[in-house]
Amino acid sequence: MDLALRFRAPASGEYLLPLPQDLPGQAVEDLFLSRKPQELYEARGNLLARFALEEGEALEARFRLKAHPLRESPPWGKALLKEPPEAWPGILAHRGHKVERALGFLLSGKLHSWFLVDGLPLDPHLFQALQENPAHLLPLGVAPDPKAYLGGHEGRRLLLLKTPWPGEEEPLWQELRALRPDPLPPLRALAFASLGLSALGLATGPWPYLPYLGLLALRQGPALKAVFLRSPRHALENLLFHAFALSVTLAPAPGLGLAYLALFLWNRLKPSSATPPESPEGA
Structure with missing residues (x-):
């Protein structure tokens, strides 16, 4: 890349x-x-x-x-599940582990920070985010188990700087971007433009939407399957959205739109069923 x-x-x-x-x-x-x-x-x-x-x-x-995933299972990982994620770095430092702050980017281009414990990754933020929504990293084409962040990561990030913890964050690069053009954004723009025209009564058919949907399936299909196995309702939310979008270009089906909206709200009001029973609930 x-x-x-x-x-x-x-x-x-x-x-x-x-x-x-x-x-x-x-x-x-x-x-x-x-x-x-x-x-x-x-x-x-x-x-x-x-x-x-x-x-x-x-x-x-x-x-x-x-970049590639890191998969380690350090002995301190399971013990942390009984504690609130925001307290993990302090707990490990108190137990004598070397804790550092790691600064860099997710490959989506978003600035991101996590921790290194004796050199191994610890990411409380993504642990919590994936408990609440297993599809949180679907745009990156991955759907890792939250426990993967207790000593590892998903392999879709760039580490640039390690600093002492606790301590102030250091100046960092402002932007990360891919050098090769990504076809997904223009295909997305075309797809949503066709939805807008269809909503105005100008029939476009499904053809402007299908290339976007096809590329999305290639990039996110395996990850969406993993989301379905972990939390079917979060995977169904994505499927209902695209089903409703396609119906707008053919024959609008308000029932699909209402079902998507109801599931969208339900997924954000109720903690994920993918939350492991031994870990903190509703972080």
Whole structure:
């Protein structure tokens, strides 16, 4: 996967930024910087570069990333299930484990932070999010078990910087994007434009929607199956949405729309049935 990190200087000065490097769960190749750094060095397991930038000047780091899931089952994992997730880092630090903050991005381009415990990932935020909604990471094409975040991760992220915990977060790149155009956004735009035209009475048929639906099925199909096995009602929410959307382009079926709306509200008001019985409820 070819990616680019981007940073725009808010003011003139020197900026210290972490560079992507080979770490557990990720391999980085062909790193290219749009500007030569003043200094390049390693510190606390981070690869850091110092740049002198003028106000508004943009800096890019381009590279190829090969990411894969991490699956570890450390002995401290099961014990945490009896405690609230927000307390996990403090509990482990109190027990003598080395706890660090990890900063980076999900490959959707969203900034994300988690923890490293003796070098292994711990992600309380995604643990909670996937308990509440097993389809939370469906846009990334994955549907991991929440327990995967007790020592591992889904393999769809980039770790850039490790910092002491507790401590202040360090400056980071502002944007992560794919270098190759993604066909999904324009297909989505075409699909939803056809829905709008159909709602106005201009018949488009299902053809503008089907390419989007087909690509979505290729990317998210296996993950949606995993969601169905864990929580059928969350998988059904996605299926009902697309069934209703297709009906709008053919013969509108208000019943499908009402069923989708009811299930949408139900899934957000009621904790997921995928919540493991031994873990905290309704986090």
